[in-house]
Each structure stands twice: as C-alpha cells, then as structure tokens.
Amino acid sequence: MSRAQLKICGNQSWDDLKVLQTYGDQINHVGFIFTKQSKRVVSAEQVSSWLEEYPSLLEKAVAVFLNQEADEILQILGQTGIQTVQLHGNESLDTVNELIEKHRFEMEKKGYKGTLSIWKVLHVHTDVMKRWDATHNQGIEEVGEQAFVQKVEQLQQDIQTWVNHVDAFLLDTQVKGSVGGTGMRFDWRILPLLADFIEQLSDKSKPLWIAGGVRPENVEELIQGYGIRGIDIASGAEVNGKKDALILKRLIERMGEENGTGAVIKST
Numbered sequence: 001m002s003r004a005q006l007k008i009c010g011n012q013s014w015d016d017l018k019v020l021q022t023y024g025d026q027i028n029h030v031g032f033i034f035t036k037q038s039k040r041v042v043s044a045e046q047v048s049s050w051l052e053e054y055p056s057l058l059e060k061a062v063a064v065f066l067n068q069e070a071d072e073i074l075q076i077l078g079q080t081g082i083q084t085v086q087l088h089g090n091e092s093l094d095t096v097n098e099l100i101e102k103h104r105f106e107m108e109k110k111g112y113k114g115t116l117s118i119w120k121v122l123h124v125h126t127d128v129m130k131r132w133d134a135t136h137n138q139g140i141e142e143v144g145e146q147a148f149v150q151k152v153e154q155l156q157q158d159i160q161t162w163v164n165h166v167d168a169f170l171l172d173t174q175v176k177g178s179v180g181g182t183g184m185r186f187d188w189r190i191l192p193l194l195a196d197f198i199e200q201l202s203d204k205s206k207p208l209w210i211a212g213g214v215r216p217e218n219v220e221e222l223i224q225g226y227g228i229r230g231i232d233i234a235s236g237a238e239v240n241g242k243k244d245a246l247i248l249k250r251l252i253e254r255m256g257e258e259n260g261t262g263a264v265i266k267s268t
C-alpha cells in the first residue's frame, strides 16, 4: 500500500516553494508554467534560481508548456535542468519526436545520461458532460449519450495515438476561453472509461494524473471512489494566488497515509 502521488502546479514565487518545502516528503512533483498564456507564468531565470536554493526539488520539477516550439522548450530545460515536460496544448507527434531527439543530442554533447520524461495532457470539455447529464435527466437520452460516447471515443483515440510516445497522461478540465489552471473539475464519471483503456493499452505502466478543480474537499472521492493514483492541483492549493500551508496540510491529511494499492493508474 502506498500513497497516491501529488503534484502541486503553478508555483510562482520563493514563498510558494517555501510552503511546499514544509511538506517536501509528501509532494512528488512541483510544476512551473512557462507559457505566457498563464497567469502563473514564470521565467527560466526565476526557476533556476529557486532550484539552486532548493536543489531537492529539481528531480521533482515538471515544466509546463502550451503549444511551444521544441527549440524554446529545450532552451528552458537547458537553463533550469528540468527533465520532465508537461505538454498542455495540441502539440503534434512531430514536435514531440523533435524534442526527444534534440534533447538526447544535447545531453550526449554534454556527456550527461538523463532522459526526457513527457507527460501529455488530454482535455475533457465541461460542456459535453453537462449536456449528457442534463439530457439524461430530461430523458432525451439519445442526443446526450451520443455526445458523451463521441467524447469518450475521441479521448480514447488520443490515448491510442500518444500511448507509445509519452511517459504519463494528465487529464485536465477544458473550459471555453481558458487554457488550464481553471479550478474547475470535469465530470469524473468519465474516468473509469479512460483509466481502464490506458491500463489495457499500457499494461498498467502508464501513470494517469487528474487535474482540474481538485481540492481537499473532493480529493478523497478521486482516490477512494475512482482509484486515482496521481493528483495534480494548482488553484485548489491557493489563497489569493499563493500556495497556502493550511490548505496543503488539509489536502495531505485527506489524501491519507496509505490510501490505495500502489498501482499508479487505479486500483481494481
């Protein structure tokens, strides 16, 4: 039995990292966002100075990008030393392959061994699930269910496309007009259909992270109810845009000491 894993994303300051350090052992990954489209954007200079101060965070660090060129991503990785990237947009397989190749070349040139770890984000739109729910309640099942089934099939197709090219999947809420870090959850009833699918395709070895509106009040539902083993939070650990020690404490307490089977995707 082991704890579900925790990633705290969108860290923006020394103060945020100081708060995270208090719970260092319980936090498996810390995320930094390098897209200007985020209100939580940080620069490579800032992050490398923070990681110099807190070197134990380097191996936990995840660099988040949104539809950026391979060369820009590589430059930021080179400056910060981060080796895990979260691709949050509609990046193509070509971009990912270019990224992997160029990263390998750079590492070899420097005589380093490290390999790049790639997490692909898949977006679950709030609208489709709401429509499915609403039409179900009104008994017009066919239209709503069709939209739901189409969305599941599309996500399953995306999983199939990416499964052999990435190290982990992250599901996040897609809200019209926003790109991430929305603080809104998607309809988690879709989870078994996607988690089981990933499990079948990847022989249980592909971690699945859930983001979007997770907070202390609902994290148990994800872990106990859906067997999820990777929890990703930005807004749900903040007060006025800053990471908050009390919320983190509550979150970690709610996640429990030993809260599952240790399977990364889901317990069966």
Ligand SMILES: O=C(O)c1ccccc1NCC(=O)[C@H](O)[C@H](O)COP(=O)(O)O
Residues within 6 Å of the ligand: 009, 010, 031, 033, 035, 037, 038, 039, 040, 064, 066, 088, 172, 179, 180, 181, 182, 183, 184, 211, 212, 213, 214, 232, 233, 234, 235, 236
């Ligand atoms: O958080 C952002 O501002 C953000 C902006 C653009 C792309 C990604 C972004 N966040 C990445 C994350 O992994 C967040 O943790 C995830 O979106 C969940 O956020 P939240 O619902 O706020 O917990």
